[in-house]
Amino acid sequence: MTTAAPARTSRRAVLIPLSGLLMALFVAILSSTIVSNALPRIIGELGGTQAQYTWVVTASLLAMTASTPIWGKLADLFSKKLLVQLAIGVFIVGSMLAGLSTSTPMLIGFRVLQGLGMGGLTALAQVVIAAIIPPRERGRYSGYLGAIMAVATVGGPLIGGVIVDTIGWRWCFYVTVPIAVVALVVLQRTLTVPTEKREVHIDYLGALLIAGGVSALLIWTSLGGKNFAWVSWASLAWLAVGIVALVLAVLVESRAKEPVIPLQLFRNRTVALATVAGLFVGVAMFGSSVFLSQFFQLARGASATEAGLLTLPMIAALFLASTVVGQLISRTGKWKVYLVGGGVSLVAGLLMQGLVMSADAPYWELAVAMALVGLGVGATQQNLVLAVQNQVALRDMGAASSTVAFFRSLGGAAGVAALGALLSSHVSAAITSGLTAVGIPASATSSSSGQIPNVATLPEPIRSVVENAYGDSVALMFLVAAPLALVALIAILFLREVPLRDTIDLEASAPAASETAEPASLVTGTVRDGKRPAVGAVLTLVDRTGHQLARATADDEGRYRLPVEDDVAPHLLIAQYRGTPHVEMLAGTVGAQRRDLRLGEELTGRHALDATTEAMSAVTR
Template sequence: MALFVAILSSTIVSNALPRILSDLGGTQAEYTWVVTASLLAMTASTPIWGKLADLFSKKLLVQIAIAVFVVGTMLAGLSTSTPELIGFRVIQGLGMGGLTALAQVVIAAIIPPRERGRYSGYLGAIMAVATVGGPLIGGVIVDTIGWRWCFYVTVPVAVIALVVLQRTLTVPTVKREVHIDYLGALLVAGGVSALLIWVSLGGKNFAWVSLASLAWLAAGVVALGLAVLVESRAKEPVIPLKLFGNRTVALATVAALFVGVAMFGSSVFLSQFFQLARGASATEAGLLTLPMIAGLFIASTVVGQLISRYGRWKPYLVGGGISLVLGLLIQGSIMSADTPYWELAVSMALVGIGVGATQQNLVLAVQNQVALRDMGAASSTVAFFRSLGGAAGVAALGALLSSQVSSSITSGLTAVGIPASATSSSGGQIPNLATLPEPVRAVVENAYGDSVALMFLVAAPLALIALIAILFLREVPLRDTIDIEETAPVPDDAPVAVVEGTVRDDDRPAAGAVLTLIDRSGRQLASGTADDDGRYRLPVTGDPVPYLLVAQWRGSPHVELLGGGTGVQRRDVRITQGAPTGRHALDAATDVLPAVAR
């Protein structure tokens, strides 16, 4: 419930923005900032909330985040000017940052990775409905009871969430000495904010090549450079740099960054496309985005279930990345004021499936490889880069849209012999199509249709970068424990190997399974049985040669080939129907041992 209202609040205003900005006298640039302000605050605060979760009570932090969110939301609904609204959206964003980061941290603290895919699917489905369902809900509200209720409507749900969490949530809190890196947090937030302001205002409030532009850029780069220096020396860094030494964490954060662009950019600017390029009402614009909602919801739920069932996550991430790239390319290629709706629906569904299959499972892949003590920082780091991508994407794409729309309308009106002053859009104002004469309205619709299409074409190569990062991820089997188990040190005086892992019969632990390690000559090196949870541990003393691991379960042996080496080797065994078993499997595996040894 808490995550739902946090994500919903970032998108529910998207369909209402044309009406809100019209009532408050806002410009296209302010249109972008109403969205960017909350995303910016959410982005900058996410790693701070995550680090606090490693140090303090996760339950208390969730409750504080809800309270901050409720205050910001109520104030936003009372706004009387666009600058006021932008300021209150910042407060709202601080609470949103806590809720989006802490929801996944809480799940990670009580659910092992092997089962977490299912819960990530639930969170993904909630985020899917809130991300793209927000515009639909907002459209209905703005067409019936007024845009201010786009803010008020989330408050009762947030308050109910606060009460329910107080009564039901129990999360373990590890008591330890607390060291908060205030300087690092300030530098991270300041550096990110400066760069996003530079991207948002460049080309409008100041020229790209100007002293003001250089100042914002330099401030952001210097602040982030100092943040890296401070974080490398801090006792409890906000973003532990050691996490990026892990290949999965590094690649997942890159992918999350560019998935965020598609996730937020699509929902924010699609509603503007349907209202200003195709003349739809706010409610109709929400209904027209249903294919994306369906894609997000189905992909998040189904993929989460499949990951928990089969223990594999990379194929779904790759498939989601491909779907996202194709969807954005199709949208950018076909989108216009008169494109048949079914073509738009297919492209929206592809984007929805892509985001749904990737956004939560990138976090899952990271959580599977970090210890519980770093879970908050690791989870929030991925969420941070996803939000950063969203904020930067909305800011940059919004700046592109504003510039493109203004020039397209001016040139379009000039081409038909109408002065540019015939519509306020030439000055940056959001037009009201109902008040425009037909020739001017046609020019405005075509300008918005072509400009939004260009935005999606720009977003497609960014999604391709996310796909490339996903392709280089190395799939590690999902563990069955909450925390990474500490392993006994290997003695220095002998080449000792330890083979450990779990044995499962489909989704059930194969308790009592007999496991045997043999070498290429058939000599037994170690044996043991799996415990009630299917866990086993086989210590081996001897030369580091290839091994055969034989798991005997209910009469049929399952054989796996392992490479040689010292230290700990982890191998999770899944006994499935139809796999080679018995003597044939043993013979086949033994035949390849000499080649492996060579």
Template sequence: MNHRQVLQALSGLLLGMFVSILAGTVVSTSLPLIISELKGDQSAYTWVVTATLLATTVSTPLWGKFADLFNRKLLIQLALGLFVLGSAAAGFAQNTDWLIVFRVFQGLGGGGLAALSQIIMADIISPRERGRYAGLFGGVMAVGTVGGPLLGGLITDAFGWRWNFFVALPVAIVAIIMLQATLHLPKRAKRKVTIDYAGAVLIAGGVSLFLIWMSMAGKQFEWMSLETLIMVTGAIVLLVAAVIVELKATEPIIPLSMFRNRTFTLAVIASISVGVSMFGTAVFLAQYMQLARGATPTQSGLLTIPMMAGLLIASAVFGAIISKRGRWKAIMVTGGALSVVGTALLSTLHYDTPFVLVAIYMFVLGAGLGMLMQNLVLVVQNSIEVRNLGVATSAVTFFRSLGGTVGVSVLGSILGTVVADGIKDGIADLAPEQQAVAAQALGSGTIPQVNQLPEAIRVVVESAYGTGVGQVFFYSVPLAIITLIAVAFLPNARLGTMNAVQRHGASENTEAESEFAVAEDALIDASTASVALPPVGTSHPDGRRSDDESTDGGRSR
């Protein structure tokens, strides 16, 4: 495919990605207001985010396996439809439970979009050339991520938060039509398909139970409790059973043999901690801007632009450099280092940190993530066997989502504890009459609308959230260091120049040639055995000499 054909094939895919990003980010800046109006608390806020991440995490390896078995074009259209329908249904939520349920449907579709977009991109673009198009994907990501919160803030301020969930519907319909018209993938050879239902159920059950425990422990029950014992034991049993099933399955959901590939294993480790940075930053910076700085949803979206600008610029610039030079290791190590520095800087946040410094800190972290996220998938696709391309790609996305889900749950629990203690200590320093007002305004435990609080109480809440978000990033620093170490030890392999379709054809030709050679050798051996001649000088049963001896004077043929 030439450049124009690639762009044409990518158009529907890029629009589909934009819809999924927009439908997620358009809600982010208004979530504090949504939870407040639906009478939810910090636990409900965390669950609204975690539900989507949980469903995305559990479904991603399933979508990846389906991509190796079924029509990838149809799968991404189904994922897109499921995602947007879940988003639209969430717009009618009357309480946080309703909202959480339909956020699960968003997550199921989002898992497919996250995995399939990367897999299809590998089908049509070689690893070496992929950096050339990284700017397009980075641009779509940046526009959706930056424009989503801005659009969400404007919609919330003008029409109400429910319209945030409906805005992506018309764009999604266009995306599905464009995917049908522009994305043309070669037909896959028909073969007998065996779906590992047992592995799918055990993996989904074990991961879900573990993540639900992470979300509820410390809030609905104590960390050291009977509920913890039951849920953790159940998750371990299910995951151990999943490993046993995957080792024996004909078509495992996650082939464990991939972990023998050093690049894949290290990329998985790095992806877990990158997920914490990526998802945690989006969730907790929105809370910081609105609850620690008193920003409106629209202002919150504007204030997070430096983060997305860093991600976009780094992704586009360094993606082009990788395509031009074919070298990626130094860029990824630098990205890991910037992630450590950016996370450490954000750990110093307080409610009165100058916005210029906050912007610089966000830009540094965004640049680091921009140099890492796409390239982690790239190096795995470059090194893995083409027959496992779908499951390998989805596995990296799976562990990134897993890290994000666990990270948001644990860090959300830390934030809730720090905020509660900060508010309690701050109220204790107020005058008695102000304490009574504070107890009435904050006693329910729901997330307050800061701008409606009296001045003295507002300062207490802003200070508590400012300190709490800083603590969240402080506990994220070790994970960023793990990312840097894992990236530093990645094998510095050259990027291939064939896309996945070409690699698949080449591997089929190689296998065919190998089978032909084996068959040819066997045929020669069989022929040799069948025409074995008697030794020179021997007689046939009828007394005649052998043909060799009689026709060429006894010389051996």
């Protein structure tokens, strides 16, 4: 039984449909940040309040976060192409209606609809790529995906600022529609994704509990300290609802036939650690883009367009890290070193931002700090998903990919809400104390009551106080974010690197992980490098003529399983690990066998020469 090598995917066949995916993902992510610089004018024209200001951003992030795992699970059950088209359609409708809004509550409602489409595109883009490209090749394309997400996230405020200053805030919503329509047409004509036909069981109760629990906690985080005190009955009620819903969700998911988030995924060390890291990378990714723009406008007196331009060091670093790291991973098959480097850069960048940010700090210091954050996010966000996809079977690819994206979005939404609450309370206190120190009553400006000021219209003494208050408050926010990024780095350090496989599905490269019916005969065992499991070692079984019988990859515990036909007698077992082959001669008998390998214990004499010659001949066949 010879395992055929997987055919490599044509680059042209991937790039054409990928361009449609990238366009759709770009406008989806862009829509979550493009309103940052437009919000003051939007809220002013629609007559909104300070609380509604926050909800224009939070509503779409909340809907995106809550719907992401549901879209991912649907991708494991239904046509991935159809779901991508549906997500784009929902996004287009939401965008058009948001641009036509005549009141702030109406705008918030349509932003929820936009968020549902954004959640689908964020999850499904990862799933579609995983369904058509093996992990070893996927690094290159994931780099493109990460670059698009990064530029859309951080470049949104710049694009929004230019639109607001030129053609009006409603075009912040309309501008995404033509691109989304083109993406829909491209995907309809070029995308072909295999769909596994199996019995469909949708876990409606689990989906409802997950969405409800996450929404309740995000509402609690967003409104706490503003609409109600942190220690109050309203606060405790929102918190209790969120926790109870998520506890019930875990119970339901553990019993569901087709759970939205398969809990067994978290038994895999890579999935669990990558999820934790993604959660805290999300805080840095969204927090930096939203609050940097506010810093440059309110602490440095920049216009909306200028604020976007001043964040270019972060945009450039994100784009560079995403594309270059993706290429390097595809060439080498190694990914952990880039994740660790990205984690270190992210922590250093956030810490530097917290230490140097002020109303009068030299711009070059701010640029260096922003570039470090950009490099960190660009090197980590997509490659955490890649590490997870390399460890799960194709049938669970949607759930696994969307789970990491879900926790990244959850970190972003919670980070924006919590850091925004910290910023608001610290700014109010700082402005009040600053005005008092110079002998000006706090009532001289509405800024002390939490309203966002128009810095350009303030008289000089008050303007200096407000700018310093925002500069110091945003710096504090990044200092708080730095330890969270450190948690992500620690999780990355504990990831165990498994070489990227060359096949679409896990079973094709690692029969040991398959849960299909047992083959007639097996050669099983473990392979260790000293005292440690030789994770990712490639085991090849050959017969006396040198023909390959089976091949598998050792799992996280160093275990392998090689299926053999009943009437075939295996002769050699070859373990390749880090470029060095280890050869063992088997008994040559038919039937199940167990062989535990310890690398470095080689055969000796003429048998070693014969075995090695046969092994190398088999490997090169």
